[in-house]
Structures are given as C-alpha cells and as structure tokens.
Amino acid sequence: MERASPARPAGTLIESPDITPEELQLAVRNHSMPLEALRYAITPVGLHYLLIHFDIPMVDASNFELAIGGHVRKPLRLTLDQIRSRPAKTLAVTLECAGNGRARLSPRPLSQPWLVEAVGTAEWTGTSLSAVLDEAGLREGAAEVVFTGLDRGIQGGVDQFYERSLSIADAMRDEVLLVYAINGLPLPPQHGFPLRLIVPGWYGMTHVKWLRSIMVIDREFAGFQQASAYHFRTKDGDPGAPVTRMLPRALMVPPGVPDFMSRTRFIDPSAVVIEGRAWSGCAPITGVDFSPDGGASWVAAALEDSDSPYAWRRWTIRWDAARMGDFELCVRASDAAGNVQPIETSWNLEGVQNNAVQRVRVVVGAAEARQAAADSL
C-alpha cells in the first residue's frame, strides 16, 4: 500500500542552521547519549542513544513467536522461552546511528537532527542467528535474509513494517545475535522487547528491533529501508552506496563545567586529563589524535584495550590548559583499514556517515578571565 509523504518529506534540504518543528518532534522522542556518559565502558540503559522510526510497539511476550521461513527447508516458529533456552552469548557492542552528525551538515537533510552523540555501548545477550538458520536449512539459491519488526508506519510514502536485510554471508557471521537482554536485564520496550537483531560493527539501522520474522529470500531485498533509505548519495538519481559498517569516530567527555544554555565549557587553568572513547565498525581502532587548537596541531592520545572487538576503546590525553583563553578541542580516530576521520563534513542527501571530527569549545580562565570571556560569547 503506497501513501504520499507530507509536503516536507524526510530528506528536504534545509538551508538555515535552525531546526524545523518537524525535526523537533523527532528530537524530543529520540535521544543521543549525553557525552559525559562516555565515562562508562558499558552505557547504562536510558543513556544509550535511541532512534525509533515509528512507534514503540507494546508486545505481550507470552504470545510472542518468531517466524523463520521463506527459502528454507524447515520453517520454524520459536517462542521466547525456546530462544532463551538455546546456547547464549554475551557481547559488548557499540551501536551508532548512521545519521549521527546529520545536523552539522549544510544544507541539512530533514530527518532526525543528530549532533555527534548518537551512540552507546551495551552488553547484549542472545543466541546465534547462524545456528537458527542452520536449523531451518537454507535452500539452494538463498541470497538474503530479511528481518521484519513489529513497528509500523509510513516513510517515503510507503506504509511499512520496519525491515532490513543482510546477505547470507553477513547473516551467517558468528557474532550476529538474536538478543533478549541488555546489560543483564530483559530488553526494555525502547530497545526492542522482546527480541532484536544485533550485527556487531554495523550502523544502527541494521539491528532490527521488535523482531517478528526472519525470511530467507532468493533475490535482492527491495524494501524501503534497504533499497531507498540508508544510501550515501550526493545527488538525486545517484544509485549511491548502501550504508553498512560504522566509520571510525572518537568522542571526548567535554572537560570542565557547562553553561546551561550554550553548553560552552569552563575550566580553571590547570593540567587536565581529557578522556573519551573511539570505535570503528570497519577494523580495529589504531590511533586517536587530539588537537587543542581547532585542528592546527595534533598529538597522539593513549589508547586502552577493549575486552570486546565490537566495543569502543577508551583513550586519554593530558592537556596542559595553563594559558587562559578560548580553545576549540578536537579529536580524530583512525582504524586498521586506513580510515581516518575527516576534518570536514562529507555532505550527502540523507545526511548519513558524517563522521567529521568533534569540536568542543572550552574557556580556560580564573574567575575574572572567565567573566570577560563569557561576556564576549
């Protein structure tokens, strides 16, 4: 069933830095991770970023069944208890929205207006997808696996349940899980209760929530969220490149204390330790560079190991903030595949994959100097 989009559909280009009322409606529902939560290796529930396209479904777990079918030898229906009784695995995985950084683009594509912090890392517990698919038995010619959620709405003029696909090769990877717990507790409604997909390394749109069916197909999936949305395109008509794995990004905990409204940071003249986390879905993080001067000069931060290959790594660097004044701190990650975070935004029609470096304004000063600096903001 096709339905028209409203007059200003997602993707409309907005020239003004001001946010439209439509974007605000999304921003008050969905939220990013306050940057001070980068202090936690595992993000507490409620601080992890959320993007929910339609409404959060309210699911009665006692009636829940996952259907596995399509191009398989033995279609399955699994209750939640049956899924929970299969071998369990717990993985720490960093998830980031593909649209993270969108609101820093100019012009800005109309959609969820993320700044830089649409990210989080959780310990997800679930069972192997490949084992379930093996049990169902892929038939010859199986090409993709389609994951369908219980969340329904209209996007791009299409009335749809949210759904995405993976190639057979990606779906059969060891680390891909059907999960029912986050940080040791049952999934809360907003994270996909009772069951969701986790595909470590991939952007957030892949990890289908409120999963109700897994269908194997013998062709390329043509659903809206797969074939139309989530592509990197620089002009209309461009077929574009599908969004898949997370590009590298480092974020810092903004130092000092914030001004309520401007979020400008104020610190006393002192040596401070700047800390943060860095991740990439493409390859291990190999370096994090820090700049105290808006990117004019860079120094290497110290990287800590992570217990999970799919979770962010902590980094630290000492910054000698002895000189009073106004500073722009930047941080930049690179990975073993040769990806380096760009200084400038990488503009595209949907506002995806914008991993341009974070910039944090900091005023260093004694009380009097701070006063003068704040007056000139």
Place this chain on the structure above:
Amino acid sequence: MERASPARPAGTLIESPDITPEELQLAVRNHSMPLEALRYAITPVGLHYLLIHFDIPMVDASNFELAIGGHVRKPLRLTLDQIRSRPAKTLAVTLECAGNGRARLSPRPLSQPWLVEAVGTAEWTGTSLSAVLDEAGLREGAAEVVFTGLDRGIQGGVDQFYERSLSIADAMRDEVLLVYAINGLPLPPQHGFPLRLIVPGWYGMTHVKWLRSIMVIDREFAGFQQASAYHFRTKDGDPGAPVTRMLPRALMVPPGVPDFMSRTRFIDPSAVVIEGRAWSGCAPITGVDFSPDGGASWVAAALEDSDSPYAWRRWTIRWDAARMGDFELCVRASDAAGNVQPIETSWNLEGVQNNAVQRVRVVVGAAEARQAAADSL
C-alpha cells in the same frame, strides 16, 4: 562566584517557530516520553522524561555520604547503607517538567524546547525525609530546607551546584522521600544515582538529583534555581509566582500509525478506543474531556482509579472514526481544586506551566483517501 551568561542566554525570546542550535543541543541530551509509553502505568526506565541542567555526575557510591546540617541540633552524615537500612517506602509518582509545553509558546523563551510529553511515572523507593529531619532536630527559627546536588554548572551567570529549597511544612510532609531506587532497581546515573529527593505532586525541578546535602536555614533561600528561575512572570521586573505543584494535564496515545517525519497519524475508518493518562499535583483528577473536532465539542472520557494518589490516572474513550477526513483530537483534564486545562497557552517569560490542551492530527481514510489527504498536507 559570578559568571556572565552567553550572548543568547536562557529566556531570550525567539519569534520564529524554528528551533535554534542552542536549543537543539539541549534537545539531543534531554528527552521526553514518547507518547505511546502512556500505555504503561509505570514508565519503563529509559522512557521517563529527563531534564539535566548541567552534566550527569559519576558518583562512587562507596564514598557517598549525605550531609544533614545547618539550623539543626544534631548534624548527621549518612552513608548509602545507612539510608537503605532505614524504614523504606515505595510510591508511584508522576513527574513532569515545569517547562513542559514551552516550545508551543510564541514567542518562545530560549531553553529546553519541550512539546507536551516531558512526563513519566515511576515507582520510587526510599525513606522518609521528615524522619531524618526529626532525628537531626530542627532548631527554633528553622524556615526552609535546602537540597543541594552534585551537579555543577553555570546558569544565569552564576556558577552553582543545582539546589532548591522547600518550606519546613512542605519538607515535613509524609510523602516526601529520599529515594535510592526506581522501579525496583538502583537509580541509574541519569535519575540521580545514588540518592535523590522526591516531592510528590511538584514539578520536576523540585526533585533534586545526586543529592549531597540537606541544610536547614532560618531564612528564605536565595539560590538561583529558587529565587530567580522557575517563576511565572509575564513581564521583566515582575516578582512573579514561584512554580510549585503540577497543573492538571491529560495526554493521549496518538492513535493509528505515524508518518516518520510529520508524525501525522493515519487510521482506517473504524471505531477506535483512545486512551491516555491524566494527572494534577494540586488535587485529584475529576474529569477528562475529549474532542474529535479541535475543541469545538467535548465528551467525557471514562476515568480509571490509580493505586497511588500521586500517579496519573488512565482514561479511555471510544471514538467512532467512521467518516474519512482530517481530524484534530484534543484532550483536557480538570481537578478537584477547580483547575481546568486551558485551550490557549498561558504565555510567560520562562515558558513554565504551559498546560494548554494536547492536539493530535489524525487522517482517517481508506488507502486512496489517505493518499489524497497526505498529498494536501
């Protein structure tokens, strides 16, 4: 220590309906409750609204001590274990931000740009504040109790830890609690770990999070969040009325399915049950009225009882959406103190206490009619 505000401080009046980049910075951190979560009597953690003025402090509970002092006979220091070993009480309490509805004002005061859903209801577990104050022993002349958090920042040019006061009479009420658990689990960082104040019936600014001290004073408290902020003022220089208890408000779960970007709701022609919740901090809710025609006509909804006098009440009404077309649904609560939700916004300089009725746009139609309706959006 005084510090200047930035060039566009909180409270600046914005004529455009578009949201400024400063407001967006707050909107991506703080979030309201997605309206479909009105289906839950107790809001799951992560869906409850959050407003955090400064940064979320990271607290080591093993070193935590609450100081109780000032105008008392026996100053106390209580560890978290000591607080947890006192008699415990669990109360379901609805909390709403005083600024809920701010973004619907015109002109709009610059601050957190809430629409209508900055609310949530949780089961809070803690111990009686009045028993702690009795143990400390109020000295003659005790006038107010000041609650100070660990969260620090700059607002209105003032470098401050977040703090608010209550009169002795309000602080000694039976239902006022020092809480360490939400929905049966320890407070997560964003809700004030390890300890916060809960003052049932009052707007959110009262429930000081990350509580570190309780000081009894013999005069009126002059702190920024008490004496300057959180007043209903219609013009500069007006002393204004302090914001205290929540005015009545009813909200509905928007029916049907949403369009991703516009959030317009689409439903098939049918009889639907509209449901929601209503609350007031002033007196029990006595009525909820529903309008299918933008407020031209009203019918009474059915009200259900609540287990807690401090929590919202569920309401339902059957709406016969047989006729295709475009509808604006409204809902309006009234309480036993004679307060009725206004149709129009009640403009004021800070954008507080705007409890004007919720309006939800719904398009009713078969597929073809919906197509035509959506085209004209």
